[in-house]
Amino acid sequence: MWAQILEQLINGLVLGGIYALIAVGYTMVYGIIQLINFAHGEIYMFGAYIALMLITVGTPFWIALPLSMLLCAILGMFIDFIAYKPLRNAPRLSALITAIGISLALQNLARMIWSARPRQFPSEVLPSFFLSEITETGKVINAVPLPGGGILPFRDVFIFLLAVVLMIVLNMLIYLTKIGKAMRACAQNQVASNLMGIKTNQVIAATFAIGSALGAVAGIMVGLSEVVTPTMGYYKGVAAFAAAVLGGIGSISGAIVGGIVIGIAEVFGADIHSGYRIAFAYIIMILVILIRPSGIFGKATSKRA
Amino acid sequence: MRDKLTPRNIILCLCICSLPWLMYSIDGIEKLLSAYRIDFGWPGGDYVIRILVRACLYMLLAVGLNIVCGFTGLLDLGYVAFYLIGGYTAGILMQRLGVPYWFALPIAMVHGTIWGLLRGIPTLRLTGDYFAIVTFGFAELFFRIIRNEQWLTGIPNGQLRGIPSPSIFGITFDQNWHNYYHILILLFLVVFLNYRLQNSRVGRAWVAIREDEQAAESMGINVGRYKSLAFAVSAAIGAIGGAFIAQFQVNISAPFFEFWESILILCMVVLGGMGSIRGAMLGAAILGSLGEILREVLTRFTDFPELAGSRYLIFGIILILLMRFRPGGLIYKKT
Numbered sequence: 001m002w003a004q005i006l007e008q009l010i011n012g013l014v015l016g017g018i019y020a021l022i023a024v025g026y027t028m029v030y031g032i033i034q035l036i037n038f039a040h041g042e043i044y045m046f047g048a049y050i051a052l053m054l055i056t057v058g059t060p061f062w063i064a065l066p067l068s069m070l071l072c073a074i075l076g077m078f079i080d081f082i083a084y085k086p087l088r089n090a091p092r093l094s095a096l097i098t099a100i101g102i103s104l105a106l107q108n109l110a111r112m113i114w115s116a117r118p119r120q121f122p123s124e125v126l127p128s129f130f131l132s133e134i135t136e137t138g139k140v141i142n143a144v145p146l147p148g149g150g151i152l153p154f155r156d157v158f159i160f161l162l163a164v165v166l167m168i169v170l171n172m173l174i175y176l177t178k179i180g181k182a183m184r185a186c187a188q189n190q191v192a193s194n195l196m197g198i199k200t201n202q203v204i205a206a207t208f209a210i211g212s213a214l215g216a217v218a219g220i221m222v223g224l225s226e227v228v229t230p231t232m233g234y235y236k237g238v239a240a241f242a243a244a245v246l247g248g249i250g251s252i253s254g255a256i257v258g259g260i261v262i263g264i265a266e267v268f269g270a271d272i273h274s275g276y277r278i279a280f281a282y283i284i285m286i287l288v289i290l291i292r293p294s295g296i297f298g299k300a301t302s303k304r305a
Numbered sequence: 306m307r308d309k310l311t312p313r314n315i316i317l318c319l320c321i322c323s324l325p326w327l328m329y330s331i332d333g334i335e336k337l338l339s340a341y342r343i344d345f346g347w348p349g350g351d352y353v354i355r356i357l358v359r360a361c362l363y364m365l366l367a368v369g370l371n372i373v374c375g376f377t378g379l380l381d382l383g384y385v386a387f388y389l390i391g392g393y394t395a396g397i398l399m400q401r402l403g404v405p406y407w408f409a410l411p412i413a414m415v416h417g418t419i420w421g422l423l424r425g426i427p428t429l430r431l432t433g434d435y436f437a438i439v440t441f442g443f444a445e446l447f448f449r450i451i452r453n454e455q456w457l458t459g460i461p462n463g464q465l466r467g468i469p470s471p472s473i474f475g476i477t478f479d480q481n482w483h484n485y486y487h488i489l490i491l492l493f494l495v496v497f498l499n500y501r502l503q504n505s506r507v508g509r510a511w512v513a514i515r516e517d518e519q520a521a522e523s524m525g526i527n528v529g530r531y532k533s534l535a536f537a538v539s540a541a542i543g544a545i546g547g548a549f550i551a552q553f554q555v556n557i558s559a560p561f562f563e564f565w566e567s568i569l570i571l572c573m574v575v576l577g578g579m580g581s582i583r584g585a586m587l588g589a590a591i592l593g594s595l596g597e598i599l600r601e602v603l604t605r606f607t608d609f610p611e612l613a614g615s616r617y618l619i620f621g622i623i624l625i626l627l628m629r630f631r632p633g634g635l636i637y638k639k640t
Contacts, residue, residue, distance in 0.1 A: 096380060100621075279449045
């Protein structure tokens with residue numbers, strides 16, 4: 001009983017780490033331009049597909065990962081440039097509808113290029129420690145044995161550690177570097193920071209790039225533990241958005257906490273009823289919006305005058 | 306087209322009403338010509354009428370969604386929930402309990418309205434993005450319930466088979482042209498109601514809420530009540546569409562009511578121009594038939610028939626381009 005709960009808790013933490021990585025992309029963009037970037041889930045899906053393609057043609061995993069991050073960062077900036085930038089001064093509803101349009105277009109583009117068939121990362125080209133198993137003699141390979149007979153694969157340990165490292169790097173980027181300072185300034189007041197000589201459009205582009213790169217990592221992680229499909233961005237994307245809302249949209253530490261809460265809730269929810277696996281994330285999100293719209297870490301905002 | 310019986314409108318009405326007859330006569334012409342080995346590639350009258358029925362159904366839904374999205378200016382991403390409720394209410398009543406369609410339709414409508422009001426209670430004070438996200442969440446929950454609760458529908462994945470066609474005095478309405486007139490009458494009633502609402506005190510209150518909620522409230526408009534009314538009417542229309550599709554498709558299943566269907570209807574409203582009834586209908590007519598037309602054209606003239614399956618790609622691009630270059634939609638209404 002307790003061993004099972006422990007195992008599920010660890011699974012939830014791993015999933016939560018992935019959600020946190022995606023949620024950061026939502027929350028950073030929302031913090032600066034107040035836009036729910038629906039296309040973020042699709043960028044994450046493209047990250048998984050790009051890495052998959054690179055690995056299939058023989059690129060080593062350790063090169064495919066950063067390359068996919070880079071390409072997704074470019075994709076994110078490109079989307080911002082062609083679609084969102086012209087709408088900076090338009091009503092927010094227009095930008096939201098544009099975001100839905102991009103999401104729709106990218107998802108179906110992926111379906112056209114790679115077909116709707118679920119794919120998996122080919123196991124022979126991945127680093128060997130990703131392949132964990134229990135041999136017939138009961139020896140555990142590439143995994144940590146857990147009390148109660150379960151195992152914690154090194155792959156999951158790697159995913160969680162990578163997520164933690166990336167979050168620390170992100171926090172350092174935001175609180176210790178100049179571009180991070182500029183981002184925080186833009187999130188506080190875009191006009192004022194523009195007047196202070198900050199090139200807001202560049203800062204927004206950088207935000208998209210960072211969020212998309214982290215999304216790409218999350219996509220690869222999900223690809224490693226599950227399958228890669230054109231709709232993966234939609235489901236995980238919305239759950240990650242729920243995480244961002246739960247933590248308080250605009251707050252990065254909120255996104256991390258929210259991601260872990262949603263991850264654990266989803267894993268335990270799946271135990272109760274597997275058909276409602278993702279629904280628990282939605283229910284939490286709706287409740288949070290209704291009860292405390294500013295989330296756990298968010299600042300309460302006043303109504304538009 | 307409003308309220309006026311000009312010759313142009315009368316001719317237009319006659320044309321719309323005689324479309325099935327026209328289609329079937331083209332069938333006849335083709336049969337005649339085929340004797341002389343001439344084939345002009347007519348896909349068949351029944352098929353065309355089926356597309357027309359679908360386009361009309363989408364017009365109905367778009368007009369319904371337009372009330373919340375266009376008039377009150379709240380982005381509803383979960384409209385498909387009411388479509389689903391209508392479809393399954395009517396479907397279950399007719400197939401499992403044997404209720405006649407003529408009773409199932411109003412019951413479905415009432416049921417949809419109830420849920421529209423219930424959803425309105427928590428979402429009344431939300432605006433903008435949060436409203437959109439909560440409506441999306443609600444629709445997704447309904448979708449999951451239909452997919453998972455077998456006691457409700459009987460078969461997994463929300464499949465409901467063999468929904469009987471409506472009948473009156475022993476005549477069963479199961480032909481495609483029956484359905485065409487059926488949806489035409491429903492559409493006419495809904496559009497008529499919509500115009501009456503739009504030009505009434507209620508419609509003006511909705512538009513006032515869209516333009517500035519606080520100003521509207523300070524002018525003495527009971528924002529909560531008018532928003533609830535908008536949700537209710539919109540949900541009722543969605544449920545009518547659902548009840549219709551249940552008997553039209555005979556078999557329905559959960560994938561009919563997926564999230565993207567909501568987006569598709571939203572695309573129609575946006576394409577036509579939010580807040581314009583004619584715009585919503587035009588958008589629905591274009592996008593509702595675009596998929597089938599694309600499939601016909603692509604299979605006939607190109608080697609890539611599979612491109613038609615990706616029509617959502619085109620819808621996405623349409624949304625982006627519209628917001629960029631013509632945010633007011635095709636029929637732009639100045640306010």
